[in-house]
Amino acid sequence: MMNTRTGSGASLGPTVGRLISLATAGSAENMAIDQAILDSVTRTGVPVLRFYQWAEPTLSLGYFQGFAARATHAQSDAICCVRRTTGGGAIVHDQELTYSVTIPVPAGSAGPRSVLYQQTHASIAEALANFGVQAVPFRRTGVEPRSESRNSQFLCFQRRTAEDLIVSGYKVLGSAQRKSRTAVLQHGSLLLCTSLYAPQLPGVNDLLSTPLSVEQLVPQIVENLSANLGVDWRVGTLSSQEIRDADKIRRERFASSVWTTRR
Amino acid sequence: MSRDESKLLYAESHEWVDLAEEDGKAVGTIGLSGFALEQLNDLVYMELPELGRELTAGEEFGEVESVKAVSPLYSPVSGKVVAVHEDLPENLEKLNDDPYEFGWIVKVEISEANSVESLLDHAAYQKQCAEAG
Numbered sequence: 001m002m003n004t005r006t007g008s009g010a011s012l013g014p015t016v017g018r019l020i021s022l023a024t025a026g027s028a029e030n031m032a033i034d035q036a037i038l039d040s041v042t043r044t045g046v047p048v049l050r051f052y053q054w055a056e057p058t059l060s061l062g063y064f065q066g067f068a069a070r071a072t073h074a075q076s077d078a079i080c081c082v083r084r085t086t087g088g089g090a091i092v093h094d095q096e097l098t099y100s101v102t103i104p105v106p107a108g109s110a111g112p113r114s115v116l117y118q119q120t121h122a123s124i125a126e127a128l129a130n131f132g133v134q135a136v137p138f139r140r141t142g143v144e145p146r147s148e149s150r151n152s153q154f155l156c157f158q159r160r161t162a163e164d165l166i167v168s169g170y171k172v173l174g175s176a177q178r179k180s181r182t183a184v185l186q187h188g189s190l191l192l193c194t195s196l197y198a199p200q201l202p203g204v205n206d207l208l209s210t211p212l213s214v215e216q217l218v219p220q221i222v223e224n225l226s227a228n229l230g231v232d233w234r235v236g237t238l239s240s241q242e243i244r245d246a247d248k249i250r251r252e253r254f255a256s257s258v259w260t261t262r263r
Numbered sequence: 264m265s266r267d268e269s270k271l272l273y274a275e276s277h278e279w280v281d282l283a284e285e286d287g288k289a290v291g292t293i294g295l296s297g298f299a300l301e302q303l304n305d306l307v308y309m310e311l312p313e314l315g316r317e318l319t320a321g322e323e324f325g326e327v328e329s330v331k332a333v334s335p336l337y338s339p340v341s342g343k344v345v346a347v348h349e350d351l352p353e354n355l356e357k358l359n360d361d362p363y364e365f366g367w368i369v370k371v372e373i374s375e376a377n378s379v380e381s382l383l384d385h386a387a388y389q390k391q392c393a394e395a396g
Contacts, residue, residue: 063326063333064308087308088331108275108391110302114330161331177332181276184332 012103013230017047021235022218027058027082027093032250034100035085036242038178038185045104045182047231051218057094057197060084062156062176067261072154076197083260086176086187089156094195095203097214100187101225105179113184117163117175123224124173124190125165130220131212133204135165135172157191157201165190172204190217266363268297272379273388274339277302279363280382282373289373291340294366295327298392300359303329309352311368316344318371320378325368338371341378346370 025033030052037048059076061067061083069090070077076092101120105113118137125135139162153159156174160166165173175188191203192212205211222233238246253259271279277299281292300306308328318324318338325336347369351358358366373379383391 062328062331064310064328085333086331087328087333106395108277108395110277110299110334110395113332117330175331177330179332179334181335181337 011228011230012047013232015047015231017049017229017231017233018236019222019233020048020050020238022051022053022097022214024053024055026055027060027080028250028254029246030054030098031060031082031084031254032246033238033242034102034185034187035178035249035253036238036246037100037102038180038183039245040239040242041102041104041183041185042180047101047103047229049102049222049225049231049233050100051214051221052098052100053096053214054093054098056080057092057195058082059197060091060093061260062086062088062090063178064263065090065154066263069154073198075199079197081260082254083262084176084187086178086185088174088176089159090154091156091174091189092195092198092201093189094197095191095193096195097190097192097217098187099190099221100185101229102183102185103229103231104183107182113177113179113186114163116177116184116186119228120175120186120188120225121163121165121173123228124221126224127217127220128165128167128204128212131208131216133167133208133212135167135204138162138164138166138171141166155198155201156189157198167204168207170202170207172202265361268363269385271363272339272382272384274337274382275391276337276339278337278339278368280339280379281367282379289376290345291342291371291373291379292367293339293369293371294362295336295358295368296388296392297359297362300362300366303327303334305329306355306358309355309368311347311349311352312344314344314347317374318342318344320375320381336368339379339382340371340373340375342371342374344369345372 193203323335
């Protein structure tokens with residue numbers, strides 16, 4: 001039986017998905033690969049799970065954030081900046097594990113896929129629990145939620161939405177989505193340690209006596225995502241079309257200052 | 264007086280169209296259905312197209328953000344954007360209360376009459392929404 005852990009009827013499976021193993025890439029390249037995967041899943045309907053890290057500390061802006069808002073966060077002012085296609089607030093990608101999961105959705109589905117936030121975050125919380133870290137969704141902390149329109153802190157990790165994972169009162173995992181007609185891309189950041197460029201934000205390893213490594217975490221997250229989403233994740237690579245598409249998207253969009261400063 | 268939603272046409276992607284004749288031209292007023300707005304849940308941003316932009320039926324003409332998810336808006340008809348509801352992005356909280364009047368997004372002068380043929384009537388759209396749960 002698949003999908004028994006979160007008790008939701010949103011399982012995809014049983015089905016086979018592609019797992020793109022942990023790798024490090026540049027800021028614009030990372031975003032371009034996620035977009036190329038979204039385009040690919042829109043065409044093929046085959047789910048893709050990817051783990052990645054960043055070749056240099058990077059500030060990513062949410063799709064609708066104004067570039068000028070960078071001035072409100074001096075600590076990250078000098079690092080590389082990229083604009084995401086997903087919503088939410090700015091993230092300093094430095095001491096973190098980043099994931100993206102892209103799945104098909106029925107044509108005509110509307111709005112965010114809340115169940116994907118729930119299942120992905122549950123999978124990461126279960127992995128953290130195996131190492132003695134108790135992470136809970138913000139909606140279960142008993143803290144009064146803020147409406148989105150007032151959730152206007154510059155940094156994503158200073159905002160709170162229902163499915164964000166909280167450890168000892170600190171947000172350690174946040175995710176965002178981009179929809180196409182028949183697929184949704186969700187990517188998110190698990191903070192591992194405090195970054196010099198966002199010193200106000202602790203990561204899970206700052207709250208532990210024995211630090212966790214990404215090598216320990218990733219296999220457990222994959223296993224949990226397999227059970228929770230009903231997907232058998234098989235290690236694969238980016239296709240040649242995805243590589244070509246990602247290169248074009250990188251050059252034309254994410255590496256372009258016109259794109260980054262468009263708002 | 265608000266539009267009668269039972270008289271509108273709908274795209275599978277949840278945009279409604281009110282077809283009318285203005286100065287001898289076929290014009291479609293386009294918005295997002297009440298069902299879509301419920302699913303979107305607390306819209307925080309909306310991006311509108313430029314006046315004069317030529318759209319093809321099914322093409323993205325704008326984007327919205329809710330719960331950190333960015334979703335495209337798809338044009339249900341082909342034609343030229345002749346009016347844009349400029350006040351809407353700053354007043355998204357009013358959308359849920361009045362999706363069919365205050366919630367109009369753009370008006371499109373329809374260039375291909377047959378681009379409306381694949382749209383759903385209200386009963387067919389209601390059925391789609393019921394099946395989507």
